[in-house]
Amino acid sequence: MPDIKQIPPSSFEFLSLLKNNNEREWFNDHKTAYQKELAYVESFAQDLLDLMNTHDVIETPSGKKSLYRIYRDTRFSNDKTPYKTHWSGSFKRAGKQRRGGYYFHIEPGNSFVAGGFFGPSPQDLKLIRENIAFDAQPLRDILNDKTFIASFETLKGEQLKTAPKGFDGDHQDIDLLRYKQFLLIHHFTDQEVLSKDYLAYCNQEFKNMRPFFDYMSEILTTDANGMDL
Numbered sequence: 001m002p003d004i005k006q007i008p009p010s011s012f013e014f015l016s017l018l019k020n021n022n023e024r025e026w027f028n029d030h031k032t033a034y035q036k037e038l039a040y041v042e043s044f045a046q047d048l049l050d051l052m053n054t055h056d057v058i059e060t061p062s063g064k065k066s067l068y069r070i071y072r073d074t075r076f077s078n079d080k081t082p083y084k085t086h087w088s089g090s091f092k093r094a095g096k097q098r099r100g101g102y103y104f105h106i107e108p109g110n111s112f113v114a115g116g117f118f119g120p121s122p123q124d125l126k127l128i129r130e131n132i133a134f135d136a137q138p139l140r141d142i143l144n145d146k147t148f149i150a151s152f153e154t155l156k157g158e159q160l161k162t163a164p165k166g167f168d169g170d171h172q173d174i175d176l177l178r179y180k181q182f183l184l185i186h187h188f189t190d191q192e193v194l195s196k197d198y199l200a201y202c203n204q205e206f207k208n209m210r211p212f213f214d215y216m217s218e219i220l221t222t223d224a225n226g227m228d229l
Contacts (some may be wrong), residue, residue, distance in 0.1 A: 003195075004011060005044075005047060005199055006044070006165070006194070006195065006196050006199060007039055007040070007041070007044055007194055007198060008037075008105060008224065010037060010040075011037045011040055011041060011087065011106070012034075012108050012193075012194065013106060014033055014034065014037045015085050015086060015087070016028075016075075016108055018029070018030075018083055019085040022083055022085065023082065024083040024204070026083055027083060028081070032113055034070070034112045037168060037172075038067075038070075038093050040054075041087045041106070042063050042064045042067060043063065044063070044199065045062070045063030045064070045066050045067060045089050045104075045201055046062060046064070047089070048059055048063065048104070048199060048202055048203060049062065049063050049066065049091060051199065051200075051203040052091060052102070052203060052206055055095065055113055055207050055210070056093060056098070056184065056206075056210070057094040057095065057098065057111075058091045058092065058093060058094060058102055059092045059093065059094035059095075059206075060120055061068075062093050064084050064088035064089055065139045066090060067087070067088070067089040068084075068088045068089055068090070070083050070084050070087075071083060072084055080129045081098075083128070085107065086104045086107035086108070086110070088104060088106065089104055089105040090102060090103045091104070095147055096221065097217060097221050098213070099128075099217040099221065100115055100116055100117065100209070100212070100213040100216055101115060101116075101117075102115045102186045102206050102209070104113060104202060105216055106193060108190055108195075109190065110187075111161030111189075111190070111192075111193045112185055112186060112187040112188060113185075113186050113188075113202050113205050113206060113210045114180070114183055114184060114185045114186075114216045115183070115184050115206065115213070116184050116209070116212070116216075117157075117181060117183070117216065118144055118157075118159070118181055118183065119181070120180075120182070122137075125180070127219055127220055128163060128182070128219065128220070129167065129177050129218040132176050132179040133167060133171060133173065133177060136172075136173040136176055138215060139176065140176075142168060142211050142212050142215055144154055145211070147208055148208065148211070148212070149214070151184075151185055151186050151205055151208040152184040152208075152209075154168075155179065155182060155183070155184070156181075156183045156185050157179055157180065157181025157182055157183040158180045159178040159179050159180060160179075161176045161178075161181060162178075163177065163178070164178065182216070183213075184209050184212060186205045188201065
């Protein structure tokens, strides 16, 4: 596996070609090019994983293991194109006391890192909402922090149109109680992705998620007395 510290322009070029030739015959004819670019992305993901393990504990064993397959599951989709036209992967935090996950997405014109809770279980969602309803100020302090705003602007994710069951629609924190997902997203320009600093950029944005993750981890893994659930 090559040791690179940045995404080469050829990785974008391959994705652009794949987008315009998204069929199995073309892909098979360019399998060597795909494997070359995949090796670059695996190396980048490994370097990112190594950096992240200096400020968090990641369960994902390697950069290679973090990557999602480029092959699309078309069984239940109207879009029958066989391949994804982006590179992507995720890192899982280690241990039941560390909640939240990291995701990276590399695509011409649509590159970003994200983190948070994409599909919280009903039990977790109930705990989050109960905590917000009791005292939303700690979460608001995180969301209003200047570093958080500079990195992620605001909390993102799907929301209910009405109040969740069991909560008053006139609650002062109804804007937060309506969330069904709790996502942090930071987009990058193509120029940033291809720069020598992109590895550091990704690592820093992941690092900036920690206050939010630490808050969520505490309310999801301890009771009102601070005892482990």
